[in-house]
Structures are given as C-alpha cells and as structure tokens.
Amino acid sequence: xxxxxxxxxxxxxxxxxxxxxxxxxxxxxxxxxxxxxxxxxxxxxxxxxxxxxxxxxxxxxxxxxxxxxxxxxxxxxxxxxxxxxxxxxxxxxxxxxxxxxxxxxxxxxxxxxxxxxxxxxxxxxxxxxxxxxxxxxxxxxxxxxxxxxxxxxxxxxxxxxxxxxxxxxxxxxxxxxxxxxxxxxxxxxxxxxxxxxxxxxxxxxxxxxxxxxxxxxxxxxxxxxxxxxxxxxxxxxxxxxxxxxxxxxxxxxxxxxxxxxxxxxxxxxxxxxxxxxxxxxxxxxxxxxxxxxxxxxxxxxxxxxxxxxxxxxxxxxxxxxxxxxxxxxxxxxxxxxxxxxxxxxxxxxxxxxxxxxxxxxxxxxxxxxxxxxxxxxxxxxxxxxxxxxxxxxx
Ligand code: PMP
Numbered sequence: 247x248x249x250x251x252x253x254x255x256x257x258x259x260x261x262x263x264x265x266x267x268x269x270x271x272x273x274x275x276x277x278x279x280x281x282x283x284x285x286x287x288x289x290x291x292x293x294x295x296x297x298x299x300x301x302x303x304x305x306x307x308x309x310x311x312x313x314x315x316x317x318x319x320x321x322x323x324x325x326x327x328x329x330x331x332x333x334x335x336x337x338x339x340x341x342x343x344x345x346x347x348x349x350x351x352x353x354x355x356x357x358x359x360x361x362x363x364x365x366x367x368x369x370x371x372x373x374x375x376x377x378x379x380x381x382x383x384x385x386x387x388x389x390x391x392x393x394x395x396x397x398x399x400x401x402x403x404x405x406x407x408x409x410x411x412x413x414x415x416x417x418x419x420x421x422x423x424x425x426x427x428x429x430x431x432x433x434x435x436x437x438x439x440x441x442x443x444x445x446x447x448x449x450x451x452x453x454x455x456x457x458x459x460x461x462x463x464x465x466x467x468x469x470x471x472x473x474x475x476x477x478x479x480x481x482x483x484x485x486x487x488x489x490x491x492x493x494x495x496x497x498x499x500x501x502x503x504x505x506x507x508x509x510x511x512x513x514x515x516x517x518x519x520x521x522x523x524x525x526x527x528x529x530x531x532x533x534x535x536x537x538x539x540x541x542x543x544x545x546x547x548x549x550x551x552x553x554x555x556x557x558x559x560x561x562x563x564x565x566x567x568x569x570x571x572x573x574x575x576x577x578x579x580x581x582x583x584x585x586x587x588x589x590x591x592x593x594x595x596x597x598x599x600x601x602x603x604x605x606x607x608x609x610x611x612x613x614x615x616x617x618x619x620x621x622x623x624x625x626x627x628x629x630x631x632x633x634x635x636x637x638x639x640x
Pocket of ligand 1: 499
C-alpha cells in the first residue's frame with residue numbers, strides 16, 4: 247500500500263530553512279520562516295507565558311479531557327480579545343483548535359458541510375497553506391487580485407472588481423490584519439466597502455487573524471474583524487495565538503462563528519463540536535490554558551500586552567530604518583511602502599531571480615515570492631540588507 251503513495255511537494259519555506267542551515271557564510275541573514283525573533287535572533291518565551299505556566303503547574307490537579315470545544319474560559323477570553331463588545335457573546339459559537347491552522351481547516355470543513363458548492367475567494371497572494379488545504383479538501387477556490395507590485399500597496403480596485411464575481415453563499419477569505427505574505431492592508435474605509443459588497447451579494451466573510459497586536463496595536467488590529475462581524479449576517483473567524491502569545495508549538499487557536507440570528511448559535515456550536523470530534527476529539531489544552539490564564543488575570547494581561555507592544559514597536563522601528571536606508575541609497579521613495587506595511591512580513595515585489603541573487607551573492611534568505619520576515623532583521627543587519635537590495639539592482 248505505502249508504495250502507491252505519491253511524493254508530496256516540498257514546503258518551500260522549510261526547504262529554505264534547510265538551505266540556510268547548511269550555508270557556511272557567517273554573514274547570512276534569515277528572513278524566511280514566519281516566527282518572531284528578537285534582536286539576538288531568539289524567539290523568546292514571553293514573561294507572562296512563563297508565569298502562567300508556573301501557576302498552572304502549581305495549581306492544576308488533573309489532565310483529564312476538556313470539553314469538545316475546549317475550555318469555555320479560553321473561548322470567552324478569545325471571543326472578547328478578538329471581538330471586544332462588537333457582538334454579544336450569545337451570537338458567537340467557538341471551538342478551540344490546534345493552532346490557527348486547525349481553525350482554518352475546521353472553518354473550511356464547516357463551509358463544505360453547510361454548502362458543498364461554496365467557492366472560497368482567496369487573495370492573490372495569500373498564506374500558501376490556505377490554498378494547499380483548500381486543494382486537499384477538493385474545495386472550489388477563486389483568486390482575487392490583492393497586491394500591487396508597483397506601489398507595494400493593495401490593488402483595491404482590482405480586488406473589488408474581482409469580488410464582484412462572488413455569488414450568494416460564496417466565501418471571501420480575508421486577513422484580519424497584517425496580511426501574510428504581503429504586509430499590505432486595507433484601511434477602514436476600504437473594509438467598509440468590502441462589508442457593503444458582502445451585504446449586497448450575500449457572500450460570507452471568513453477572517454483569518456493570526457497577528458493581532460503585531461500591526462497597529464491589539465485593539466486597532468481587531469477593528470476590521472469587529473466591523474465585519476457586527477455588520478453582516480454571518481462571519482467565520484479563525485484566530486491564532488501562536489504569534490501574539492509566542493506559543494507556536496503549543497498549537498493554540500480558535501474558530502468562531504458569529505451570527506446575527508441567535509437561534510443559529512446552538513446549531514453552529516453543535517457543528518463545531520462535531521467537527522472537533524471527527525478530527526481530533528478534544529483540542530489541545532496547555533496553550534489555551536496559558537492564554538486564558540493570562541487574559542483573565544489583570545497583572546499577567548498587562549505584562550503580556552506591554553511585551554507584545556515592545557515586539558510590535560521593534561518591528562515598526564526596523565521597517566522605518568529599512569525604508570530610510572533604502573531612500574538614502576536609492577535617492578527615491580520607491581521603497582517607502584515598507585514603512586507602511588504592517589505585521590511581520592513585507593513583500594518586496596521583486597522577481598524570484600532577484601531573490602535568488604540576494605541569497606547567492608549576499609547570503610540573504612527570503613521566500614521566493616520576495617516575502618521578508620522583518621523580525622529576522624536587527625539594527626545592524628538592516629543596512630546590509632538595504633545595500634544588497636540596491637547592489638543587485640532591485
Ligand atoms: N493564518 C495565517 C495568515 C498565518 O500566517 C498563520 C501562521 N503562519 C496561521 C494562520 C496559522 O498559524 P498557527 O497554526 O501556527 O497558529
């Protein structure tokens with residue numbers, strides 16, 4: 247049986263990580279994989295996470311199963327973190343999942359279960375795993391224009407023109423903030439136009455929010471998600487705690503389904519529970535318990551928010567430094583978009599050949615589509631990157 251398995255395509259980012267590891271040059275810079283790194287290149291355990299883990303270790307008396315949707319306190323805390331008071335808690339069905347990826351996967355399965363004909367509209371580009379999971383599930387997918395390589399911003403006219411092609415019941419997948427891989431985001435007026443289009447067409451939004459707190463701040467980054475959830479009949483939200491709590495390997499995420507018809511909530515919650523049961527029964531609990539411990543404790547929460555804010559500001563500082571260096575070296579503003587982008591990533595908007603030259607000639611590693619992890623930089627390496635970008639003629 248095993249011999250009939252097909253070779254699966256290698257994950258490009260993981261391949262890049264391997265190449266980086268094998269590169270003997272000590273000047274090498276890794277802008278590839280999507281984890282936050284501090285100036286020393288370390289992905290730290292956040293202070294509040296350590297404190298919460300200590301408390302859990304001291305106080306936890308059982309490792310027995312949690313419920314199918316996970317610990318309700320985690321659900322409540324996350325609904326409140328993401329949605330604030332934009333909707334009533336009673337309008338939201340929620341289930342913990344293994345990471346944001348788990349939430350995305352369960353959301354797609356819920357869509358397929360409810361409406362096998364629904365097409366999922368995804369931005370071009372989007373996080374590659376969106377595309378890969380949709381293909382794996384055999385779900386119809388349509389791309390909409392998103393990134394303008396010339397301006398480094400969102401091609402909003404192109405996006406809206408393509409979204410005019412949605413039909414009632416189709417799904418529009420949107421990044422709540424800090425678009426991965428481009429770093430380019432809609433402003434709130436543009437979000438309102440998307441809401442109007444959704445309401446006019448009857449298409450349903452699915453929001454993937456994996457970087458709340460990495461862009462403009464915890465509340466600011468949730469503003470678009472809250473606007474959508476409070477304005478359209480139904481919204482799906484896949485949220486990840488991997489980045490903003492730094493609990494990547496603990497696999498902590500949540501899927502929320504918001505409806506304006508409270509009567510649908512029980513039905514939706516039942517379906518989320520059912521899907522958890524079919525795929526892994528009970529969701530992982532450790533990361534969820536850490537998150538919920540932090541969010542329910544005012545002191546831990548304040549310390550977490552302060553550390554997250556430091557992380558956000560450090561990335562913003564690196565963006566500004568990079569845009570400034572490039573302006574100085576190129577004598578033009580054509581890289582100013584790097585300071586406008588938000589989140590961990592920026593798409594440079596150059597060709598795979600140029601990306602390869604940066605790797606071969608300067609030992610700078612970024613993903614082939616020219617996505618850079620800004621957190622892979624520090625104050626010393628920013629000028630090196632800027633010079634390399636100009637040297638290869640981007
Ligand atoms: N969505 C997006 C857009 C992401 O960038 C990521 C992380 N790379 C995820 C979801 C899921 O992350 P995780 O499963 O690690 O929580």
